Amino acid sequence: MSALLDLIEEARGAFAQAATPAQLEDAKARFLGKSGRLTELMKGLAALSVDEKKTRGAEINQAKQQVEALLTGRRAELAEAELNAQLKAEALDVTLPGRARGQGGLHPVTRTIERIEAIFGSMGFDVADGPEIETDWMSFTALNNPENHPARSMQDTFYVDLKDAHGAWLNLRPHTSPMQVRYARAHAAKHAGEAHMPEIRVIAPGRTYRVDSDATHSPMFHQCEGLWIGENVSFRDLKAVFTDFCRRFFETDALQLRFRPSYFPFTEPSAEIDIAFSEGPLKGRWLEVAGSGQVHPNVVRNYGLDPEKHVGFAFGMGPDRLTMLRYGVNDLRQFFEGDLRFLAQFR
Template sequence: MGSLDLKRIVTDAQRAFANAADTVTLENEKARFLGKAGALTKLLKSLSKQLEPEIRKSEGALINAAKQKVKIALNARRQAFADALMNQRLEEEAVDVTLPGRCSGIGSLHPVMQTWERIEQIFNSMGFDVVDGPEIETDWYNFTALNSPENHPARSMQDTFYLDVKDEQGKALLLRTHTSPMQVRYARMKNPPIKSIFPGRAYRVDSSSTHSPMFNQVEGLWIDKNISFADLKGVYTDFLKNFFGRNDILVRFRPSYFPFTEPSAEIDIRFEYGRNARRWLEISGAGQVHPNVLRNMGLDLKRYIGFAFGSGLDRLAMLLYGVDDLRTFFDGDLRFLRQFI
């Protein structure tokens, strides 16, 4: 066996691999040269054990070198087939990235939350702090501290939800019926002057087109040494004009009764022009803080006076967006809610 024979075998193998039309043909050609009966395998087996060791070693090295060249050609052709298959799959499964993608929906604030933020911004601009508090309240903060002791008839106007948990006095905790408890809580933590609003959720056993068992409310409190009913009228009138974005709003303070204010008033509005021009709309309750409430706040009645107001935040949203039924805000109908994006 000579080097010319090995070169011929390598050349034949490279040519056979290059001409293979598919992987099956390639593997068959591999068997011709590297299989158990292949040309190079036969050459290795043909080395006579009677040859000198050095000669056998050199002859075997030449055959193995030729065998390595054949394997390199085989693997190169295998890789070419694999690349061609991958390119074919990529072409068949290609995605046209120039086409517009599937757009995900863009969320937005609920109209009631938009109203909430609008109210906070307006009162912030008037110097009011925004204060939050617990929705689960004690009987004392929700009723008694606000001048509604046990068996007081005003309690029946605010039927609420009670929990199977009792406070330190042994009374059941409850879901607050208004955000007014935070007025007392905050005043007991902070020295006057106090100028804050208290937006948040409240709960009452009530359900209709204008009432919901869960509703949102915003209350305001201003306590200082020289605060009068005139300040209340000025603050709330300015708020309404900014909230509705118009100056033709007529505001009426109508005498009323609330246990936590004295004197008390219902606040009505009417637009000078437009579809609501002919009727007054009740929008808030307000009044000067009752002396008993000031006392429960721990304040000196001879030094401090103040006013408070409370408005249904959902009611304000209904008026702002012209919605007639409160329940549509909470039905979760996207067709309705998309109007306010």
């Protein structure tokens, strides 16, 4: 029996020295293979008597079971070691910071439009919205810009392959004035027959399109137009409203406004509005910020109103240019190039 115990210990040592599954199978063959030591002992039972076979066979079987148990245990150890090595090689460092989605922010022009809406909203102006693909009548004719009028030359630039009910090509609106027309016509229809129609106060911000592309112009740009129509609205009201707006928008009273006579087919008389700051980097420079004027009688008629009774003013300004002045940006194209390094400054 002592010889079998020695054999078991020898097998334990041989299995423990095996560093790979292949080496372990070689060690197994020395003890449990066809020519293994335990196999040879089993073959030697044939020369023993019946009683000796029972006793010796039981001892050998018990030793064989212990050796097989040692083999199974070592196989499990090697498999676990191989798995750990693989996991270590393919490990992910879960202690690294996660890749969180960066925090975004409003585009600077969007900020400007929201600021414009808030200021005029406090003055009682509604905000109108409308389609960016417009009819020829809404974009031009309703605004006293008939076909072949020379004032169209800089505006009727982008068209789509669709026609309106009158056979005219639809266009990408060159200004947001059609929204004023739509709003005013709806307002006039709603209050038709009333002795005193409520005043129309509305601004119309949105995207517009013209063939322009340089440091201060873009083929797609933003415009915000305003309209105030009533029975006793004058140029004095326009000056008061726009002066108040500019001072609140730029957060300073240190600026002046001037109204230069100009021409627009939809207003008469018409004026360009310039501002000059009394302090800061733009001190002393006159800068054009808007066009304005008293709404032309033909346009008032196209609103569905009587120009002998209803008068008022309109103005149009570029939020893009106001954004440039507010933040000191000298190239309009930077707003639309999608450079996050530039846009992140306004977040």
